[in-house]
Amino acid sequence: MRPRGGLAAQRVRHAWWMAAPMLVVLAAVGGWPLLRTIWFSVTDSDLSSLGDYAFIGLENYVGEYGLLASPDWWQAVGNTLLFTALSVALETLLGLGVALLLNQPSRLRTLLRAALLVPWAIPTVVSAKMWSWMLHDQFGIVNHHLLALGVIAVPLAWTADPQLSLFSVVLVDVWKATPYMALLILAALQMVPVDCYEAARVDGVPRWQVFRRITLPLIMPGLLVAMIFRTLDALRVFDLIYVMTSNSRDTQSMSVFVREQLIDFGLVGYGSAAATCLFFMIALLSIVAMGLLGKTVERAAR
Amino acid sequence: MSAVNAAEGSARTSQRRAAPGRRRFPCGPIVYWAASLLFIFVSIFPLLYALSTSFKQGSALFSPTLWPEAPTFANYSGVFTEQPFAQNLLNSLLVAGSVVTLSLVLSLMAAWAFGRVEFRGRGLLLMLILSASMLPQVAVLSGMFELVRALAMYDTLGALVVADLVLTLPFTVWVLVTFMRQLPKELEEAAAMDGVGVLTLVFRVFMPLLWPAMVATGLLAFIAAWNEFLFALTFTLSTEARTVPVAIALISTASGFELPWGKIMAASVIVTLPLVALVVVFQRRIVAGLSAGAVKG
């Protein structure tokens, strides 16, 4: 319905007034800083004199010491992608399992849901510290029990060993983020009509087949949405890696790299270039994901 | 009776209806119970272990028993005496409180506009708001740094309130829009007949009806602001201006060699227990809020 003068137009005017404060704030704290970051990325600005900079074009990206020529940057990109792929894959599988547990009417349900929300609510910094302590090479409970069980012969340096540290980070992320995944999948599961299960039961379809042939196809769109959300989230990981492994090159994610350049080294221009790269990567991925998702949802609807 | 209550009510009835044939889990009961118990154990064990460690001191720290042999509160008192942890807690509370209040007020108003009025550009703006929730924090970091300095807010809590809004606003708007849409149209028309202005309509008619959604959304925003680390780490410098996540991340001993794990765990427990209590009490609402933001979009 198109507003055409009078009351409808007045309502639309009110709507703009009501939305305006939020839009202004969001533009000021989101849009504007983003534009400034992109602008900084083509300057040689540094932290000690933010306002005093010169335009240097794409020097920060493709120059001799530019981002694309930096092995550290590519290492950070690789770390981030590996971290994202591993953690999202594991979280999807485990999240699906946990969601199925939660979808089953049972006396355990409330307890399960409470247990689910605990890792989710714990601040990332705290969970990073807790796991760092449990994974401590000398006094950690994990090494203690693995040694006692004879699984390993010598204590492992979970967070310091370059071979292990990324997997340790993934482990903690899986522990922390699986609940969120499970909740999103649960929401999709609960939209599967109860009749479907009952009809399958009347027909004597085995439970595993019910899951494979009925449940899974029906929750596919919801599952994909959850995976996309988690992927976009994992790509910008910062807290966990920063707290568990500090600025170590072996685990450094793109976000950690950006902050190191920006704040620790004071290279605002260079750091902003890295931030801009991360931003466009995520933006591109979101657009592709939306397109794919749109198609899947359409197919599912047909 | 609110939309949220109604939705929950219908979920409950559908469960009751499902009671006779309630086998939805794809494996047998043994697998169900084993998997459930394992999951519960893995979920809460790290917290229990942290709790245990927080009561240990000295060499007891290095024995991995769950029950501390000589429980001590030294770590807890140490946390408060050796650094301004009480101040840090207060800071976190102030920041999270302000962020929640601002986010809820701004997004409730906006949710009326986006949820109940059709206007040109609405879809595009909603998409923009949704994509703002995908924004990596570091992508706004340098711009935000400049903004915070320009506002003379560097090393103050104000900087964190301003910065955290970019994290909370997109999803508070999104969630409240979905709930706002479910309210009956006639209620708004009755208010129009009563000559009620838009602000009164939103805050005196709709807000009381949306309180379950407000609680859920507010809790999500609270947790986001309470847990926020990157901005807090970057925009504050002095120990007195830190929030708890930064304080915990930066706890160290005077010698700086080995970390004081007992104190770190004590601080972690202090920060986490209220959160866990909130989450367990409001679990239904939180789950409703999380899924409203994600699935119905």
Place this chain on the structure above:
Amino acid sequence: MSRIELRGVSKDFGNTPVLNDIDLSISPGEFCVFVGPSGCGKSTLLRLLAGLEDPSAGEIEIDGVLVNHLPPARRNVAMVFQSYALYPHMSVHQNMAFGLQHRKLPSDEIERRIADAVRILQLDSLLQRRPRELSGGQRQRVAIARAIVRQPKVFLFDEPLSNLDAALRVHTRLEIARLHRALGSASMVYVTHDQVEAMTLADRIVLLQPLAGRRGAPSVAQAGPPLDLYHHPANRFVAGFIGSPAMNFVDARVKSLGDEQVVADASGMLCAARLSSQGLTPGEPVTLGIRPEHVVLGQGPQRARVSHVERLGELSHVYLDLPGASTPLLAKSPRDDIAIGELLAFDFPAQVMHLFRSDGVAQARGAACTATRSGRVKSQWYEPS
């Protein structure tokens, strides 16, 4: 005093016309009922008066003031919604007071008005309850009370009884009629799809017809006192809508024309109708109409076989097979001993016959009883779809 005037009012949603070319005038204190089948736009018309929708064209005046773009609260109207739309989080008392507080009325005045409404609608014991603690009928009364305390010049009712069960509906109908008498000077505009409500409550009925497939035709099929619409339907649509069971229609051709007399031939059955013959020509195809209660059974020149009987106790519905007609003729009879298969004599009295030309327009009664006592009936037409 409030006089509502609508001039050339139309409303469309996008490309879908909902209301077209409505001219209407509602007098002070009048009880006016908008009735029609679903999709005829009756609720939309009410919402136009309320100010909840903008008209696409035309003018709406209340009390001589053009209100087209005036917000609802400044039109001096009050509305009772089909779903009641009570504020769920407020007590009955707060529901009534809320709007008044916003008009900055002094609190003793608010209390006085609420006390009046409570007395009229017997809500004393419910004042502190929340809407969800009330039954459907009680909610309905609170919704009406909320309208009363506004002391509006016009009350708007949007299908207020449709959510109530049958017994309560009759009771509340009486209560609304009583309320109308008690409030005297206020006009009431009432929307319903139920013709019994319309006939029993209305001073005047405005019968609307759906616009689907009739682009350009006006929405109002006929407006007038209930009995006018019953006795003098302006067209076939009105004739078929008002009256229950519905009027019988029989295809026929004009046989001969006299002074105030038309004779038509319906598959060999000759029927006389005491109507103006103006404009008719012999041989013209027409439709005859007669209400079931007007068919005379057991005497007369015609004969037909009974195909079905419904015995309702107080009377029976008798279905007769007419030669050449696709649907049986329905007649009401006080007898309950008529058997299926019986051959019955029947008659169509000439003075109760209706006749519609091929465009649906009714042939007027003679000068003795003018068809348009209400005065404002425009010539309407109806196309069988």
